[in-house]
Amino acid sequence: MKTKKLINDGAHAVDEMLVGVLAAHGRHLYAVEGTPRAIVAKDGPRRGKVGLVIGGGSGHEPAFLGFVGKGLADACAVGNVFASPPPDPIIECAKAASGDAGVLFMYGNYAGDVMNFDMAAEMLAMDDIEARTVLTTDDVASAPLDQKQKRRGVAGNFFIFKAAGAACDRMLSFDECERIARKANDHTYTMGVALAPCSLPQTLRPNFDIGADEMEIGMGIHGEPGVQRGTLQPADEVVDEMLDRILVEMSPSRGDKVAVLVNSLGSTPLMELYIMNRRLAQRLSDIGVDVHATWVGNYCTSLEMAGASITLHHLDGELQAMLDHPCDCAMFRAG
Amino acid sequence: MKTKKLINDGAHAVDEMLVGVLAAHGRHLYAVEGTPRAIVAKDGPRRGKVGLVIGGGSGHEPAFLGFVGKGLADACAVGNVFASPPPDPIIECAKAASGDAGVLFMYGNYAGDVMNFDMAAEMLAMDDIEARTVLTTDDVASAPLDQKQKRRGVAGNFFIFKAAGAACDRMLSFDECERIARKANDHTYTMGVALAPCSLPQTLRPNFDIGADEMEIGMGIHGEPGVQRGTLQPADEVVDEMLDRILVEMSPSRGDKVAVLVNSLGSTPLMELYIMNRRLAQRLSDIGVDVHATWVGNYCTSLEMAGASITLHHLDGELQAMLDHPCDCAMFRAG
Amino acid sequence: MTIETLSLKTMFAAVAAAIAADRDRLCALDGVIGDADHGIAMELGFNAARDAVAGLGEDADPTLIFNTAAKSFLNAVGASSGPLYATAFMRAGAAVKGKPSLSDADFVAAFQAMAQGIRDRGKAEPGEKTMVDAWAPAAEAAGQAIAGGANAADAIAAAAAAAAKGAEATSGMIAAKGRSSRLGERAVGHVDPGAASAATVIGAMADSLRTSATA
Amino acid sequence: MTIETLSLKTMFAAVAAAIAADRDRLCALDGVIGDADHGIAMELGFNAARDAVAGLGEDADPTLIFNTAAKSFLNAVGASSGPLYATAFMRAGAAVKGKPSLSDADFVAAFQAMAQGIRDRGKAEPGEKTMVDAWAPAAEAAGQAIAGGANAADAIAAAAAAAAKGAEATSGMIAAKGRSSRLGERAVGHVDPGAASAATVIGAMADSLRTSATA
Numbered sequence A, B: 001m002k003t004k005k006l007i008n009d010g011a012h013a014v015d016e017m018l019v020g021v022l023a024a025h026g027r028h029l030y031a032v033e034g035t036p037r038a039i040v041a042k043d044g045p046r047r048g049k050v051g052l053v054i055g056g057g058s059g060h061e062p063a064f065l066g067f068v069g070k071g072l073a074d075a076c077a078v079g080n081v082f083a084s085p086p087p088d089p090i091i092e093c094a095k096a097a098s099g100d101a102g103v104l105f106m107y108g109n110y111a112g113d114v115m116n117f118d119m120a121a122e123m124l125a126m127d128d129i130e131a132r133t134v135l136t137t138d139d140v141a142s143a144p145l146d147q148k149q150k151r152r153g154v155a156g157n158f159f160i161f162k163a164a165g166a167a168c169d170r171m172l173s174f175d176e177c178e179r180i181a182r183k184a185n186d187h188t189y190t191m192g193v194a195l196a197p198c199s200l201p202q203t204l205r206p207n208f209d210i211g212a213d214e215m216e217i218g219m220g221i222h223g224e225p226g227v228q229r230g231t232l233q234p235a236d237e238v239v240d241e242m243l244d245r246i247l248v249e250m251s252p253s254r255g256d257k258v259a260v261l262v263n264s265l266g267s268t269p270l271m272e273l274y275i276m277n278r279r280l281a282q283r284l285s286d287i288g289v290d291v292h293a294t295w296v297g298n299y300c301t302s303l304e305m306a307g308a309s310i311t312l313h314h315l316d317g318e319l320q321a322m323l324d325h326p327c328d329c330a331m332f333r334a335g
Numbered sequence C, D: 001m002t003i004e005t006l007s008l009k010t011m012f013a014a015v016a017a018a019i020a021a022d023r024d025r026l027c028a029l030d031g032v033i034g035d036a037d038h039g040i041a042m043e044l045g046f047n048a049a050r051d052a053v054a055g056l057g058e059d060a061d062p063t064l065i066f067n068t069a070a071k072s073f074l075n076a077v078g079a080s081s082g083p084l085y086a087t088a089f090m091r092a093g094a095a096v097k098g099k100p101s102l103s104d105a106d107f108v109a110a111f112q113a114m115a116q117g118i119r120d121r122g123k124a125e126p127g128e129k130t131m132v133d134a135w136a137p138a139a140e141a142a143g144q145a146i147a148g149g150a151n152a153a154d155a156i157a158a159a160a161a162a163a164a165k166g167a168e169a170t171s172g173m174i175a176a177k178g179r180s181s182r183l184g185e186r187a188v189g190h191v192d193p194g195a196a197s198a199a200t201v202i203g204a205m206a207d208s209l210r211t212s213a214t215a
Ligand SMILES: Nc1ncnc2c1ncn2[C@@H]1O[C@H](COP(=O)(O)OP(=O)(O)O)[C@@H](O)[C@H]1O
Pocket: B082, B083, B084, B111, B112, B113, C030, C034, C035, C037, C038, C039, C041, C042, C079, C080, C081, C082, C084, C118, C121, C122, C123, C124, C129, C130, C131, C132, C177, C178, C179, C192, C193, C194, C195
C-alpha cells in the first residue's frame, strides 16, 4: 500500500518545493542564478561579516532553509530528500555568503554531508575562500558521551545555528564565530522519540517498520534506529526518560538557565508537544533550572514522521545574548 | 487498533496542553484565575479598545489560542477537543478583554459555538458588557454562495481575526471594528482537502474512514464530510480544483491583490504545502493577481489529520493595512 | 408515586451509565456525519451532572437538582450538546419550581419542558435531523400517555419508544441544523447521533422510573 | 580486447539498468539500518551518469567519460553515495589519463582506482560495514585475475563474485562508518545497502564486459 502525499512526481518534489518557497518568501530569500538548490538571504551577507552556510537533506523543513535570514544563516544548500547536497550548491552558497571574512559551514554530522561539504571546502580554498566547519552533534542518543564527535545533529541545530548566526551578525571575528558555534553545540542536548514512520516521495513506502503499540527512543531524524524500542508509554514517562538522559550529561546546577525546544518530527500535533512541555517545565522547575525561553512546534521534521524531540540549550551569559539577538528568517523570527 | 499519541490520560489532554502552553508562553499569555480555559493576552486589552474574543474547540492548534496577543485577539475561550467552549470561559474572556468599548466575539460558524457564545453574550448583557458576534464563514465547500451565512469557518479565520485584531488595536470604534471584521470575512475564501483522518485523544480511533487511494475535497476541519470524494490526484490538479472553486466566487480582476495561506491540517508536511504553493502562485500570476503576502504551515489544524487547505484573502487598501499591522502572539508574529 | 430527590439522583446516574455504555456507538455515528465526539460529550456531560447532583444534600429540591445538572453538564461539555441539555434541565427546573417532590404529572411536565428547551435553544424543527426528532415525539407521547391516565413510568416508557422511532427516522432526513447540515444528500442513510443519544437518555430515564416505581 | 568509448557508455547504461531494477531492495535494506534512500540515490546517480556520458561525442576518451560520469553523478545525488562514486570515477579517469581506449589491464587499473577512490573519500577500512567491504575484495580479485592472465571481462567477473561475497559478509559486522555507525549491535544481521549496491554495480559491469567481449 502506498502512502498518500500532495505531490506531483516524487522525483521533482524538492525542486517544486523550492519554487514554492521562493514564491512565498521572496522578501527573504533568493536562489543563486543557475543553482536553484543554493538559497541565499536577501538581507544577510555583507562585507566583513563571517558568512554562515548551513545545509543538508530536504524533508526536515523548516530546517534548514527556513533558518536563512538576517541574524541567522546567510545561505542554505539544499539536498535531495534525506541526502546531503552535492558540493556545487554548497560552493555557490559560500560564494554568496562570503564577506571576505571567512565562511562557516554548519550542518548535522552525517557521513554524506561531511564528504560533500569537505569537497566543497577544498574547492573553495582554490578560490581563496576559507571555509571552516562546525558539525552539530546534539543527538544524545546517537553515541556515548565520550564519542560526542560521532553523534548526529538533529533538532538542536536550531539553537546552534541561532548562536552562530548571532555571532556572525554581530560582526565578530572568524575565530570568535567558530568558538561560539562550537560552544553552542557543546551546550545543546537533544533526545527524540518516534512513533510512526515517514515515507519518501520517490517510494511512497513507510521507511521503517514499527509495531502498533511501539515507540522508539532515540530514533534519528531520518528514521535511523535509536537506542531502544519499547511499548508506547504515557507522555510524562516518555518525557522523563528523554529528559533524564539529557540531564545526566548536562548536569545543571540550581539557578542555571536553559532554552527549550519541543519539536515535532512531523505529524505529532501541538497538543501533544504542549503536553510534553508541561512535564518538561515541571521537571525543570523541580530541580531549580530556569527556562529562559521555549519554542514548541515543527522546527526540524522528518516529513510526516510521528514523534517528537526535546532539546535543552544550556545557557551562559554569552549564549543567552546570542539567543536573544534578533533574527528575521523566512520561517522563523525571534528577538 | 488504537492510534498512537504522546499523551497521558486523553480526558486531561486539553487541560495538560494549556499548562504546557502557559509554561512556554508566559510572556504572552495568562489564564484567568480560576478559569484555566480562559486565556488572555498580557499585552492587549486596554481602556477604550474594543476587546476581541475568539475561541472554539481544541485540536486546531495553533488556532485559536496561538493568535492571542498584542495586535490580534485579546482572549481565547478554549473548548474540549472539537467542542465549543461553554459560556463560562467565554464570559471570563470577555470580561478580561473588555475595555468598556464593546467586545467582539469571533469564531467559526458551528452550531455548538453559536449556542455557547450566544448564551455568554446574553449573560454579559446583564453585566452591561455588549458583545457583538461576527461568525467566520470562509469554507467555500460548506454551502452554496447564496447561503454563505451557513458556511463553516475554517483556516481563513487567520486572516479574518487578523483584520479584526488590527482594527481593534488601532482603537477604531465598535462599529468600525465590526464592519472590518465582517468585510474581512466576506473577502476570505478557503478550500480544503483531506487525505487521512485524525483521532480524538479520548477514543484513539480514526474519526472517519477514507480509502487508501482517496482524498476528500472540502472536508471540514473536524472531519465533517466535504463536497466530493475521489481518487487522490497529483498536487497540481488538487490545487487547481480548489483554486477554481475559490476564483469563481472571488472573481478577481487583473491587478487585484491577495494574501495567501497554505495550511496543513496536521500531518501534511511543509514540503507538500510548498509544492502546492508553487502551483497556486503560478496560477495567480497567470491571471494577473498579485500576491501581497503568503503564509505556509500549520495555522488551523485538525490534530494529526493529513490534508491541506488554501485560503485567499482578497485585499483592498483597508484590508491590506489591517494585514500589515504588526501583531505579536504566542505562536504568530507579523508586521 | 412521587419522585423524590433520591430517585432523581438515581435517574441521573442511570442515564450516565447508559450513555457511557453507548459512547463508542455515538462517536461512530458522529464520525460519519459529524466530528466523532458526540459520545464523549454526552458521557462527560452526564458524568458531570451525576457527580454534581450526587453532591447535593438530601434537602435539595427537584429544581435545584435540575439546575445543578444544567450547570455542571454545560461546563463540562460546551459543544452543541452542552447548551441543548443545559437548557433542557434549566427548563425542567423552572417547570417544577417550588415543588419539594414531583408527582407523575409534574415529572411529565418537566420532561416536556426539557424537550421544549432543546427546541428553543437549537431553534430546530422536527424533520431537521437533530435530537429534536427524538425529543419532540417523545414529549408528545409522554403527554398523551399521562393525559390517558398512565403513570410517569409508563408515560416515559412511551416517550422512549417514540424517541427510538424518531431517532431511527432521522436516517432518511437531510440535515438542516448542526454540523451535518452542510452535507445535503450525503447525510441521508445515517442516523443523527444526537437523536440516537436522546433515545438512549430517555430509555434510561424510563428504566430508572420503572425500577423506582417497583422498588 | 580493447574497451572503446562506446562500450564504456554501454557499461554505464547497463549499470543504470541493473541499479534501477534493484532500487526497491536497496531502499528496503537502507530502511532497516539507514534512511531508506540508498536505491533512490544510486538510481538517480547512475541515470545521470548514463545520460551525461551518452551525450558525449564519439571522440570522448575514457578519462572524459569517467570525469563526466563523476560530475553528473555527484550533482544528481549528493548524499554519501555521490562523493564516493564521484571520487571513484574521477580516480578511474586519472588512472587512464591520455589513453584513447583501454586495454584489459587499463580497465582493471581503472577499476582498482575506483575502489581506492571510495576508500580514500570515505576513510573507511574493510570490516567497517560499508561499500568498501564489497569494493576492496573486488579490486583485489580483479587484480589477481589479471595478474594471472585473465582478460578484463573475466577479471571483473571475479571481482563481482568477490563483491557479492563481501556484501554478504557485511551482515555480520558492526558499522563503524556512515549512518548505521550509531547502531552498534543492532546493525548486525543486516547487509549494508552500499555494499549490496556495489555488488550490483560490479555485477552489471562484468555482464556488460562479457557481452561486449562476445559481441
Ligand atoms: N441547532 C440544533 N438543535 C438541536 N440539536 C442540534 C442542533 N445542532 C446540533 N444538534 C444536535 O447535536 C448533535 C451533535 O452534538 P455533539 O457532537 O455533542 O456536538 P458538536 O456538533 O459540537 O460536535 C447533533 O447530532 C444534533 O442532534
